[in-house]
Amino acid sequence: MFNEYQPFPATIEKIKDETYDTKTFTLRFADDDVQTDFAYRQGQFMEVSVLGYGEVPISITSSPSRKGVLELCIRAAGKVTRQIHTLQPQDILHLRGPYGNTFPYEELKGKNIYFITGGIGLAPVRSLMNLVFDHKSEFGKVKVLYGARTPQDICFREELEDWKKINDTEVFLTVDRPCDDWCGCTGVITELWKETEITAENAVAVVCGPPIMIKFVAMKLNQSGFTDRDIIITLERHMKCGIGKCGHCNCGDKFICTDGPVFSYDEVKKMPLKEYIF
Numbered sequence: 001m002f003n004e005y006q007p008f009p010a011t012i013e014k015i016k017d018e019t020y021d022t023k024t025f026t027l028r029f030a031d032d033d034v035q036t037d038f039a040y041r042q043g044q045f046m047e048v049s050v051l052g053y054g055e056v057p058i059s060i061t062s063s064p065s066r067k068g069v070l071e072l073c074i075r076a077a078g079k080v081t082r083q084i085h086t087l088q089p090q091d092i093l094h095l096r097g098p099y100g101n102t103f104p105y106e107e108l109k110g111k112n113i114y115f116i117t118g119g120i121g122l123a124p125v126r127s128l129m130n131l132v133f134d135h136k137s138e139f140g141k142v143k144v145l146y147g148a149r150t151p152q153d154i155c156f157r158e159e160l161e162d163w164k165k166i167n168d169t170e171v172f173l174t175v176d177r178p179c180d181d182w183c184g185c186t187g188v189i190t191e192l193w194k195e196t197e198i199t200a201e202n203a204v205a206v207v208c209g210p211p212i213m214i215k216f217v218a219m220k221l222n223q224s225g226f227t228d229r230d231i232i233i234t235l236e237r238h239m240k241c242g243i244g245k246c247g248h249c250n251c252g253d254k255f256i257c258t259d260g261p262v263f264s265y266d267e268v269k270k271m272p273l274k275e276y277i278f
Contacts, residue, residue: 007094018155042128044098057239059124065134073123099242103128112140118209147189200225211275228266
């Protein structure tokens with residue numbers, strides 16, 4: 001069924017408000033044969049189009065371990081995404097994909113994992129997180145470090161609470177600007193280093209968020225003993241056409257859409273992306 005140029009209609013089955021400007025859409029392909037054949041892997045993305053408005057790349061946030069479910073978490077940030085936010089259940093979106101490489105799931109087995117994300121950066125990493133949690137006995141300890149601008153910007157609130165209940169899993173939150181009833185940590189995400197021990201022993205860190213966040217998180221991870229190869233990053237904000245034809249995702253000798261969006265920090269440092277490195 002896969003044709004990299006052809007979008008397929010998909011019905012919106014469910015819409016969940018995550019924050020005031022972010023929603024999670026559960027989708028099902030209108031063609032049962034397409035739905036049956038469709039498969040994706042953790043870290044990949046879809047091209048999502050609204051006829052008459054355009055197309056945007058969106059990371060898949062659902063886990064491939066949960067068969068038959070395709071979820072896209074979308075923030076209203078531009079013309080197309082704002083139009084998507086006007087849609088209702090049973091409305092149609094057009095999807096093509098999936099595209100991109102994946103988080104290295106097999107290589108993570110047996111290791112301790114730090115998931116470090118900021119804002120909507122939790123959405124693409126959630127695909128891997130729930131895959132790991134669905135097979136938790138195959139992994140070591142998991143720590144989730146999540147930062148948001150304000151308490152109102154926190155996504156996946158119920159799951160953040162549910163993840164705390166999983167064996168050998170801890171969740172730590174921080175916000176840049178607290179409200180009156182906020183009782184948690186305040187400050188940028190690196191402040192969470194004061195809340196828990198971060199050790200590189202038999203560990204890998206998976207990071208996603210704004211470039212400035214990734215830059216300082218990578219620095220702190222290096223200081224904690226992580227090598228650049230032990231830091232996995234998704235550069236999902238650089239995705240464009242999905243197939244490397246438009247050229248807008250080109251970074252040196254890499255195309256983010258086709259060679260990525262998942263890279264080790266060692267690979268990122270070799271790209272002309274100075275906003276991510278010192």
